[in-house]
Amino acid sequence: MTVAVEPYRERAARIAGAALWTRTAEGGEFRILPDGCMDVLLMDDELYVAGPDTHAWTGSAPRGTRYAGIRFAPGSAPAFLGIPARDLLNERVPLAELWSPNRSRRLLDRIRSAPDRADALDLEVARLLDEPADRLTTHILDSVRTGLLRGTAGVSRLAGTIGLSERQLHRRCLDAFGYGPKMLDRVLWMNVALDHARTGLPLADVAMITGYADQAHLTRDVKALTGLPPKILIS
The missing domain is CATH 1.10.10.60 (Homeodomain-like)
Structure with a gap:
């Protein structure tokens, strides 16, 4: 089976200053540059959090791995996550490790049941984040x-x-x-x-x-x- 690889796409998210992005991996290694941001991302069927980086993050993913993510503006993700950014420095962790299993599972189930998972991620994150910018x-x-x-x-x-x-x-x-x-x-x-x-x-x-x-x-x-x-x- 041939896997269609979609290019990286990005648009403004519902949260002020954030971006909603999607990508399908081409396969092989990739490099993500530090930008002061934190992401909540859906990778295939699981939710992860990418913390702020002090150096380039390098990794690899099989061809066809699908991603959708909310890239929070610098300084805004801790209000959503309920955890200081320092605790996630240079880390990639499942959201279920930061929230209770039930809370993270409910969010994931709402996203996975939607016809457009990227849009659902955008909507659900905006719904849960009700604190104004510090x-x-x-x-x-x-x-x-x-x-x-x-x-x-x-x-x-x-x-x-x-x-x-x-x-x-x-x-x-x-x-x-x-x-x-x-x-x-x-x-x-x-x-x-x-x-x-x-x-x-x-x-x-x-x-x-x-x-x-x-x-x-x-x-x-x-x-x-x-x-x-x-x-x-x-x-």
């Missing part, structure tokens, strides 16, 4: 995106703007993102840099506009986080 988490992300954390004094600047000590800020970041603030900054800005590089912009220019000291600094940081230099990742 204001501190939103402020931290905004600070990262505006470059406040860039440079050696970034953490102390951010802590000062929100009235926390650096240690308190670090702890809150671990709970929300799985990372301390500097690691969060590295991961998110690496992805910004790679997005610029994929447009064909020279790496030296990418480094300049994304706050790296130079192209060599960008290359070192990308390789440390992904295992590959940027030229290979975008080729």
